[in-house]
Amino acid sequence: MDRKGVVYVIDDDADVRTSLTRLARSAGWDCAAFATAQHFLDEASFDEIGCVLLDVSMPGMTGPELHAQLLARGCGLPLIYLTGHGSVAIGVKAMRLGAFDFLEKPVDAEVLLPLLEAAIDQHADRCHKERHLHEIRERLATLSPREREVMDHVILGRLNKQIADDLDISLKTVKVHRGRAMTKMQVRSVAELVHLCDVVGERPQVPRPVD
Amino acid sequence: MDRKGVVYVIDDDADVRTSLTRLARSAGWDCAAFATAQHFLDEASFDEIGCVLLDVSMPGMTGPELHAQLLARGCGLPLIYLTGHGSVAIGVKAMRLGAFDFLEKPVDAEVLLPLLEAAIDQHADRCHKERHLHEIRERLATLSPREREVMDHVILGRLNKQIADDLDISLKTVKVHRGRAMTKMQVRSVAELVHLCDVVGERPQVPRPVD
DNA sequence: GGGCATATGGGACCATGATCCCATCGCCGT
């Protein structure tokens, strides 16, 4: 049985890598194992659905250090820490940074496999939403400065007449920019436009002019 | 110096309660201490800005058990665990449930005080946003069923004509309901209406009819 | 210099939305 997703294993212990790889593959996932965090950073593509199983303490870059690196690179892979003798403080800090889970070795397969599935599902879900946001941002990027400016007023609920007054241009020009913005954003109603902008968090805080 | 917020201390050790209470008060917060989780549940009001400092292991209800109780009651108070001899698993689980932090005793005042401030600030912020959402939901609750139905179509970008067709009523009636919905929601444009509904997560997934 | 995108504007026309007036009908609670 094949599933969609890659399990990345990062551990300096070859035996651990072998057994985790075997476990993940037996459950149907692809698996790529690395002996150091640096190897993982160098070789992994980061553009696939998956999750990361990483050891806390390794020669070179440690688990938490890798975590910070991934956060800095905007990589959204869920991280599941595995540790032999971790401390409370390290575990709590990892969770605060957004780790998916933090487990102590030895880990039971019946515990780990559902976790892997949940982590990969979460990542797939997030990637899907992220792609959608990216599409919207790409449409936003096609707007000319003036079109964007007019759109910002439109999604605040301003009338064409008011926008014309705000920007000191004619009503006619507002209509042109507005129509082009609607076309470029691929929407046919103000409601859809506002919703798209809400989804990507584009809410200009233009001061509400007097009515 | 007085600050806004209450620090709730829950610990079975009277000395710990005394010292934490003194610390919190010296920093300007109100403080209420409880010897058991049950006392806290019985006596605290939960409608004030604040945060909770709780011990993990106590006679009767434990810290994690109280945590679950608070979650079930929809209480948004940030929880900061304090533990003398906590395990990694307990700490990680507490963080997964949304604890604000999980510290090991003894806790340095220079660590705890900034945490208290951050937790209380976060709670104040969330309460503020929650109040705003509540206001909007109250407006939504004043809509008649038909008004709500029409509004659901409006925020999907449907034209009055299409809504009339969908609901099998006259164009005129749609206008009436629409106008009343706008008044009750206290908005003057579709853009504002859509934004309010986006904020409270009210996005009906009415199947898009053929155009 | 010629093409292209951007910003600007006018005129005309139609569709749509908003807001008044008016009305009927049914249901619920006092």
Next chain:
DNA sequence: ACGGCGATGGGATCATGGTCCCATATGCCC
């Protein structure tokens, strides 16, 4: 039985939005 409210609908009027046609001017790139 009466009043209030929700839902329904018509007519009239005006403001607004959308979409065609047309045009000019600027700046940029090849």
